[in-house]
Amino acid sequence: MKKLIAIISLLFASFAANAASQGSILVKTVAEQEQIVTAANGSKSTVLAPAKSVLPGREVIYTVTFENIGHEAASDVVVTNPVPEHTTYQPGSAFGPGTELLFSIDGGRSFAPAAGLEVHEHDGSVRAAGAEDYTHIRFVLKNSLTPGAVAFARYRTLVK
């Protein structure tokens, strides 16, 4: 019995240490641009390359990769990503396999599906929110992320 308690407390100790230094999910964001690559046979293909040569009017694709590096399934996984300053969200571009898409137009305070968002203008009029109004994009994973599983969420922006 004593031995068991010792083991349990040891387990707890290691879990506490883990909680402070490492969570169960590895989160990575990359900014990329489409690049057209011409193969030796002349065929062209579009690949993603890290965003380096970025000018106003160019498109930058953000991809958030989240991997369960823990030993238990992660549930209620929600990825929230602010639309970067100086960029505009490209309508219809948000995409995450197995996720529900929500948007915020108030700096991330509230989120709703795109269809339900309305902008209240200063003059009292109300209009449907457009892509340029989005401040944050939220990807809500419908299922649990099992240990070792990788999911990702992606959207496109246009540099203003």
Next chain:
Amino acid sequence: MMSVRNKLKTLALTGFALGMTAAALPAGATGTAAGTSITNRAVVSYSVGGVSQTSINSSPTGNSTPGVGSSFGADTAFVVDRLVNFTLTTVDTAAVSGTPGQTLLVTTFLVTNTGNDKEGFALSAANLVGGTVFSGGATNTDTIDMANVKVYYGPDATSAYSSGTAVLGNPDNLAADAGRRVFVVADLPVAARNADGSNVRLTAKAAVAGSAGATLETATNAADTAGSVDVVVAAAVASTTAGVTTSLRTTDSGYTVSAPTLTVTKAEVVISDPVNGTTNPKAIPGATVEYTLTIVNTGATTANGVAFSDPMAAELSLAQNVYNTNQNVTITVGASTRYCTAEAGTDTNTDGCVFSASALSVNPATPIVIPTGANNTAVVKYRVTIN
């Protein structure tokens, strides 16, 4: 695991390709300023075993350390590069009209910085030789050459040329989307004739701001990096020589000459001779002959100060006191007739008419002005006697 990841990526890219078109560069709009760092940090919240965990911020390489706030995770960032782009247009809607010998004739252009950083420009202008180039949209044959071609720039994008504000040289430090009027100033040769045309070409190259046009903007050739502000020369202005890409635009404007065109005809009529009197007189010694000079202005502008000289053979003498009692030259422009006296030797009455060195010189103190249109003809008469 890798296979699942790859499958997902492929799927996502395919989904994206549908209905998405490559975005074009906005024309003439100030974009995000060069050097601006664009940052992004995602946050993931999750539960394990039904217990909500501390959220985790993203980093470019992957972060798993939980924590809320900017000290956790790291920004995924890149720096906006510098776009070198500009437009150069002529503001003139027609060739600029000038008179022969007129100096400081101004054609007007507009250079606009359409890049995303402040820019300087190296400007040069040249007279074009021959060809058919600018005449306010129509082609115009280039028949003469402008002299003393210089380039000035104005204080803003709208002010017309003023010698008080125009500055000789290269405009510098134009903010993104800012424009400057550019003036090509040149002289028309005296030899120009009515309806002659001349074209000038303005060349602009983007130059590093602060260099007063001395250092041209050059595209960064080395591999781009996310953290550096690289120079990209827009395709619309790019000019590559031996692997070095700079920028270049040219635009033409033109001049047209508006001048009087005078045609002179001289007619003679024998008035009388010592044998026949005024009945069928013949040109024999002692006969009087009347010369009529008809000067017609078929040009575009009034001819001011028309003067002429008519050398006379030694066998002829100017007839005196034949018009208006005691005068010997009549000058008629339109309906108005006046007279002058061409004295022999010296113009003692300073009326501008004199007969000396075997030539009649008519350059009246009150100048002969021949307009265009209805009264475009001057008629000058004088008589001679055959010695």
